[in-house]
Amino acid sequence: MPEYDPVADLYDLEYVHDHDVPFWLALADRENGPIVEWGAGTGRIALPLAATGREVTAVELSGAMIGKGEKKGGAVEWVVGDMRTAKLDRRYGLAICAFNSFLCLPVLEDALAFLRNAREHLEPGGLLGLEVSAFTPEELAEQPGGPSLRHDLSREMPDGGRLDRYSLSRYDAATQLMGMRLFYDLYDASGDLRDRREHDLEIRLTGRDELLLMLRLTGFRVETVYGGFDREPFTAGSDHLIVLARR
Numbered sequence: 001m002p003e004y005d006p007v008a009d010l011y012d013l014e015y016v017h018d019h020d021v022p023f024w025l026a027l028a029d030r031e032n033g034p035i036v037e038w039g040a041g042t043g044r045i046a047l048p049l050a051a052t053g054r055e056v057t058a059v060e061l062s063g064a065m066i067g068k069g070e071k072k073g074g075a076v077e078w079v080v081g082d083m084r085t086a087k088l089d090r091r092y093g094l095a096i097c098a099f100n101s102f103l104c105l106p107v108l109e110d111a112l113a114f115l116r117n118a119r120e121h122l123e124p125g126g127l128l129g130l131e132v133s134a135f136t137p138e139e140l141a142e143q144p145g146g147p148s149l150r151h152d153l154s155r156e157m158p159d160g161g162r163l164d165r166y167s168l169s170r171y172d173a174a175t176q177l178m179g180m181r182l183f184y185d186l187y188d189a190s191g192d193l194r195d196r197r198e199h200d201l202e203i204r205l206t207g208r209d210e211l212l213l214m215l216r217l218t219g220f221r222v223e224t225v226y227g228g229f230d231r232e233p234f235t236a237g238s239d240h241l242i243v244l245a246r247r
């Protein structure tokens, strides 16, 4: 079962941010042709892009995530597919892989397979925009006594209930894998616990130079590296790593 299927109903409650969307809209404004988003989730970025009148294809592994995206309406062409292997029978001017979808590929070979596939789907001169989270060594360090439970978020739900999410995470520097166990508590409007879920997610972290090397190995020409959505330089303290690379 795709990793995001069991929590697709909670995704839009968890991730309410949109501070990255203007960055992708501005990039789309600059680049020509249709747009593909790889690992598009529930359309957090694909839908505002399509709202500008551009043709947008959204590729997503989880049918449940696509189901949530489709319910929002909008002119996105949804494709259930694996970003490593999906064949879309057309080429795009701009490809986006954002908000850690790239990190969902747990093995280096998977990441390379995706980049080769993404390149195949770009017109010559087409642009890939890739964004992942960046972590400081302190954030990744094992805490004495093991990982501790963190309260990540609390959200009011449309029916008056509440969602609380807690997590435990552990990073293994040898494999670059970060394992996260997420704990969801859902309360109804009267404050009674109505559902409790646990969900495991694993991501493979990457650094700037590894990512640039992967892009070069798969036939891209790296154009720009940013450390955030205001186009600031990438530094040791950056929260984001954004790379723009051309076919």
Ligand SMILES: C[S@@+](CC[C@H](N)C(=O)[O-])C[C@H]1O[C@@H](n2cnc3c(N)ncnc32)[C@H](O)[C@@H]1O
Pocket: 002, 003, 004, 015, 038, 039, 040, 041, 042, 043, 044, 045, 059, 060, 061, 062, 065, 081, 082, 083, 084, 097, 098, 099, 100, 101, 104, 105
């Ligand atoms: C953190 S979410 C980001 C979603 C979206 N890009 C956003 O900004 O909200 C990662 C998404 O990547 C999808 N994903 C993971 N592996 C994938 C793969 N091999 N092919 C396509 N989608 C994948 C997951 O199902 C999930 O919806």
